[in-house]
Amino acid sequence: MSAGTDDLAARWAQVRRRVDDACREAGRAPAEVTILPVSKTFGPSLIRTAVALGLYRFGENKVQEIREKSVALADCGIDWVMIGHLQTNKVRDVARLASEVQSLDRLELAQALHGQLQQAGREIDVLVQVKTSNEPSKYGLPPAELPAFLDALREYDTLRVCGLMTLAVHSAEADEVRACFRLLRVLRDQAVAQGHALPRLSMGMSDDFPLAIAEGATEVRIGSAIFGARA
Numbered sequence: 001m002s003a004g005t006d007d008l009a010a011r012w013a014q015v016r017r018r019v020d021d022a023c024r025e026a027g028r029a030p031a032e033v034t035i036l037p038v039s040k041t042f043g044p045s046l047i048r049t050a051v052a053l054g055l056y057r058f059g060e061n062k063v064q065e066i067r068e069k070s071v072a073l074a075d076c077g078i079d080w081v082m083i084g085h086l087q088t089n090k091v092r093d094v095a096r097l098a099s100e101v102q103s104l105d106r107l108e109l110a111q112a113l114h115g116q117l118q119q120a121g122r123e124i125d126v127l128v129q130v131k132t133s134n135e136p137s138k139y140g141l142p143p144a145e146l147p148a149f150l151d152a153l154r155e156y157d158t159l160r161v162c163g164l165m166t167l168a169v170h171s172a173e174a175d176e177v178r179a180c181f182r183l184l185r186v187l188r189d190q191a192v193a194q195g196h197a198l199p200r201l202s203m204g205m206s207d208d209f210p211l212a213i214a215e216g217a218t219e220v221r222i223g224s225a226i227f228g229a230r231a
């Protein structure tokens with residue numbers, strides 16, 4: 001069941017508190033970690049309630065949903081963040097409607113997005129999604145390809161590359177999950193040593209965000225813990 005509008009405020013406050021606790025546990029300041037509410041599958045009315053709580057940035061994993069919700073919520077001034085696998089033939093709407101893409105994982109996509117952004121006269125923030133687990137179902141750039149990929153992205157000046165994103169392995173073993181997050185941080189540190197500015201690490205979801213925060217996440221993407229279980 002999705003959260004009713006009454007308890008959305010309570011859930012949001014509880015998630016923020018748990019994130020703050022995880023920060024303190026990791027010896028970090030709570031202000032270092034942003035929460036990206038993930039509103040995928042939830043309808044405009046619940047999102048409108050979240051906007052009334054002061055939230056204005058929402059993660060979505062389907063272009064179709066961004067398209068529909070940006071119409072229904074046009075008056076809300078929402079920043080839509082694309083976090084799902086993106087097909088090259090759908091970049092036109094993303095270039096028009098998204099404020100940011102966290103799932104940039106191949107050069108063909110960068111090229112297509114850049115072309116559409118140039119036409120739209122826009123620039124957007126992007127994170128490079130890296131595949132840190134061996135699960136075949138997960139998308140992302142293979143870690144070994146990251147240095148060359150970051151160098152190649154310098155050519156696309158409509159894409160402001162701000163950091164890296166990953167999904168950890170789905171596992172009950174905390175060590176395995178944590179290793180994915182650690183790998184992303186190490187890759188970031190190596191890229192920074194190579195001269196890239198990559199302040200952001202988007203990693204951690206409802207079930208694993210404390211581990212991500214312990215490994216240096218600057219942003220956690222939280223869906224079900226805020227909005228309720230998805231159908």
Ligand SMILES: *Cc1c(COP(=O)(O)O)cnc(C)c1O
Nearest residue numbers: 038061083205206221222223224
């Ligand atoms: C759905 C989704 C999330 C949020 O997942 P929850 O477990 O509901 O917090 C985070 N990141 C991505 C890429 C997602 O698709």
